[in-house]
Amino acid sequence: MPPHILIVEDEPDIQRLLEINLTREGYRVTVCGSGKQAWEKLAASLPDLVLLDLMLPDLSGVELCRRARADARLAELPILMLTARGDEIDRVVGFSVGADDYVTKPFLIRELLLRVRAILRRRAAAPADEDRLDAGTLSVDAAVGKAWVAGAEVPLTPQELRLVALMMRQRGRVVTRETLRAQVWGEDDPVSLSAVESSVKRLRRKLGAAGDNIETLRGVGYRLRAEG
Secondary structure: OOOEEEEEOOOHHHHHHHHHHHHHOOOEEEEEOOHHHHHHHHHHOOOOEEEEEOOOOOOOHHHHHHHHHHOOOOOOOOEEEEEOOOOHHHHHHHHHOOOOEEEEOOOOHHHHHHHHHHHHHHHHOOOOOOOEEEEOOEEEEOOOOEEEEOOEEEOOOHHHHHHHHHHHHOOOOEEEHHHHHHHHHOOOOOOOHHHHHHHHHHHHHHHHHHHHHEEEEOOOEEEEOOOO
């Protein structure tokens, strides 16, 4: 069955543009014009991808994305944000609440379709074995607590192993500093965000060339390149 895409967009012309082109590409498409309506549809069934407008008349795209990431059933749902505004702050906000990617209006439909394909391809390629993780020359076996780069073992602390494993499981997606702090150190650990940043820097150094694939999104968090 072809992937199902939920379009959440309040502008009729853009709704129609997206619906026509995505349907032509062979996707199953559902369209809704408000955040509240989208939340109801997500409660009823789970799509393969959401195209989510940032500015909606009722429940904003940012709030909808935040709610989805806080819901265990929707936490891994791919979300591609759309916005008419191109400010850096809007891109940062989108990533900070868990969007997988971001397209600014007016957009080229070819570019958007390529982004959609890339996100769906990453989702389909997600590793079935949660303990054994591979990304380019980097490999991690979370069960035995070991990491390798180009076949050579790299000595990492348990904390560093948790850091890199989390980013590998979220490969191609932004992982916020707050998420790293909560999932690697725990909610009750008072570690600062600057300590998180320092730990990622040390991890990069230890991983050598493989560490270059960990991108920094200033003020938000980190992303392990999908092609890395």
